[in-house]
Amino acid sequence: MSNKYLLFEIDEGGFNNIRMSFENYIVISYITKRVLVLPPPKPYYLLGSSDKLLDDFFDIDNLKKYITVMYSHEYPINCHTNDEYKQFVKANCRVLHIDSEKDVIIGDLISDPSDDPSYDPSDGNSITTLCSGRIQHYINIYNDKYIYNTGRFINYHTCQIIYKDKQREKEVKQMLHHAIKYIDIIRQNTYKALNNIFAKTKLCKFYAIHIRKGDFQYTNVYNIDEKDILKQINKLIPAQSHVYILTDQQDKSIFTNLQKYYKVLFYNDISTGIDIPSYYIPMIEMGIGVRSTIFIGSRLSTFSGYIMIERGFKYDTPIYYTQPPFNRQLIPYNGTDDVYNEQDDAWTNTPTACWMRPYKSFWDVK
Numbered sequence: 001m002s003n004k005y006l007l008f009e010i011d012e013g014g015f016n017n018i019r020m021s022f023e024n025y026i027v028i029s030y031i032t033k034r035v036l037v038l039p040p041p042k043p044y045y046l047l048g049s050s051d052k053l054l055d056d057f058f059d060i061d062n063l064k065k066y067i068t069v070m071y072s073h074e075y076p077i078n079c080h081t082n083d084e085y086k087q088f089v090k091a092n093c094r095v096l097h098i099d100s101e102k103d104v105i106i107g108d109l110i111s112d113p114s115d116d117p118s119y120d121p122s123d124g125n126s127i128t129t130l131c132s133g134r135i136q137h138y139i140n141i142y143n144d145k146y147i148y149n150t151g152r153f154i155n156y157h158t159c160q161i162i163y164k165d166k167q168r169e170k171e172v173k174q175m176l177h178h179a180i181k182y183i184d185i186i187r188q189n190t191y192k193a194l195n196n197i198f199a200k201t202k203l204c205k206f207y208a209i210h211i212r213k214g215d216f217q218y219t220n221v222y223n224i225d226e227k228d229i230l231k232q233i234n235k236l237i238p239a240q241s242h243v244y245i246l247t248d249q250q251d252k253s254i255f256t257n258l259q260k261y262y263k264v265l266f267y268n269d270i271s272t273g274i275d276i277p278s279y280y281i282p283m284i285e286m287g288i289g290v291r292s293t294i295f296i297g298s299r300l301s302t303f304s305g306y307i308m309i310e311r312g313f314k315y316d317t318p319i320y321y322t323q324p325p326f327n328r329q330l331i332p333y334n335g336t337d338d339v340y341n342e343q344d345d346a347w348t349n350t351p352t353a354c355w356m357r358p359y360k361s362f363w364d365v366k
Contacts, residue, residue: 002068005077006034007085007093007148010054014046015282016302017154020355022054023180024153026067027161027172031107032140034147035068040082047279057283059181066179093148096137100154100355103135105161107168131162156305158362159347159354170365177313177363186280189272190287196270197244197288206242206265208292209233209258210304211322213249226257228330229322233296234261236320236333244270244292246285246303286310296320305358312363318343319358 006029011021029036038060041051054060063069072079079085089095098105139161153160157176163169181187197206211229237243243262245255258264267281282303289295289307297304299321311317324330324340331339338344347359 002033002035003145004032004034005037005146006032007037007072007077007089007146008039010039010042010044011152011154012045013152013154014302015044015057015279016306017152017355018044019180019306020156020302021153022058023176024155024157024160026063026179027107027157027176028105028139029067029069030172030175031161032142035070037077038069038071040072040079040085042082048277055183057182057186059183062181063179066175089146089148093146094142094144096147096149097151098137098149098153099135099151100160103137103151104131105137105139106131107139107161107163107172108165155354156309156347156358156362158359173363174365182283185276186283187287189274189276189280190284192272192274193267193270193284193288194291196272197242197265200265200270201242204242205293206244207237207262207294207296208244208246208289209296209322210246210289210298210301210307211249211255212298212301212303213247213254224323226255230257230261232322232324232330232332233320234332235335236294236296237262244288246282246289248282290314294320296322298322299326300356302355305355308358309362312358312360316360316363319360 006025008021008025011018025036028034038054041053043049044052060069070077072085077085077088079088158169158173161172163172182190209229211224211226239261241262242265243258244265245258247255247266249255252266255264267285286303286307289297289304290310295304295307295311295317297308297320304321308317308319318336318338319342320333325342328340333339343360345359347354347361350356
C-alpha cells in the first residue's frame with residue numbers, strides 16, 4: 001500500500017454533487033496512486049438527519065479493485081469523529097485550495113504544459129488553451145504524505161482534470177465507469193423495478209422523462225409547463241407509448257396532459273414492495289432512465305446528467321431535454337433530429353461550468 005494519502009470532505013450539496021465530488025477524488029487517487037481516505041460519518045444534505053457513510057450508497061469493495069481505499073478510523077489516520085478528522089487535517093496535511101470554477105488539475109506527470117513541444121496553442125482542445133485564465137494544479141508533484149483539498153469539486157471529472165495524453169484520459173474514463181457502482185440493495189431493487197415495468201408494458205419498449213419540481217434553485221427549469229414539455233417531445237415519443245416519469249413532485253395531478261397522451265408510470269406503479277430508505281428511490285430511478293428506449297432530461301440537473309452519461313457509455317445515445325436551451329425559442333423535436341445543434345457541442349465552450357450538462361466527450365473512449 002502507498003504511504004501517501006488523499007483526504008477530503010463530503011460535498012455540502014445534494015447527492016449528485018456528493019457523487020461528482022467523490023468521483024473527482026477517486027480520479028485524483030488513481031492518477032497520483034495515493035490512498036483515498038473516506039471521511040467519518042455525518043448527515044448528508046436532504047438525506048435525513050442520521051449519519052451517513054459513502055458505503056451506504058457506493059460499493060466500496062468494487063472501488064477497491066481500482067484504487068486503494070481506507071476509512072478515516074483506520075491507521076494511520078485514526079479519526080472516528082469529524083472533529084478529530086479536522087484536527088488531523090490541520091496538524092498533518094498540505095492543504096490545497098482547488099476551486100472547480102477557477103482552477104484546473106493537470107492529470108499528466110508533468111510540471112508545466114510548455115515543457116512538452118507537442119502542445120499546440122492553436123488547438124481549441126489543447127491543455128494550453130483550456131488552462132488559459134485558470135489556475136493550474138499539478139497534482140502529481142506533491143511529495144507530502146497527506147494532502148487535503150478545501151474547495152468544492154462540482155464539475156464532472158472529465159473537465160476538472162485534463163490531460164495531454166489522450167490515451168491516459170480514456171483510461172481514466174473507463175476506470176471510473178467501472179469503479180463507481182451502487183450497493184447491492186440499490187442494484188437489486190432497480191432490476192426488480194425494471195421487471196415490473198416490462199410486466200406492465202408486456203416486454204415492449206418504454207420511454208423516460210425526468211421532470212424536476214422539488215429542491216431546485218432554477219425557476220426557469222422547474223416552472224416549465226407540462227404542455228410545453230408535450231409540445232417539445234410529442235414527435236420524439238409516439239402517442240400512447242409507455243412513459244415513466246422520474247419526478248420528486250408529490251402531486252401527480254399536474255401531469256394530466258401527459259397522462260392523456262401517454263401511458264404514464266410513476267414509481268408507485270412499479271415499486272418492488274421492499275422496505276428501503278426513500279432516498280434510494282432516485283438511484284433506482286436512475287437505472288430506469290438508463291434502460292429506457294429514449295430518455296429526456298431536465299436542464300441543469302446533475303441527476304439527468306448522470307443518466308445521460310451512463311446511457312452514453314452503454315448505448316452512445318443522443319441527448320434530449322424537456323425544454324429548449326435557455327433564451328432559445330421552443331423547436332419541437334422532429335423525430336431524433338438535433339433541432340438545437342447541441343448533440344456534438346463541446347464542453348470546452350463552457351469550461352468553468354461543466355456541471356450544467358454532460359457532453360459526448362465524457363463517455364468517448366474510442
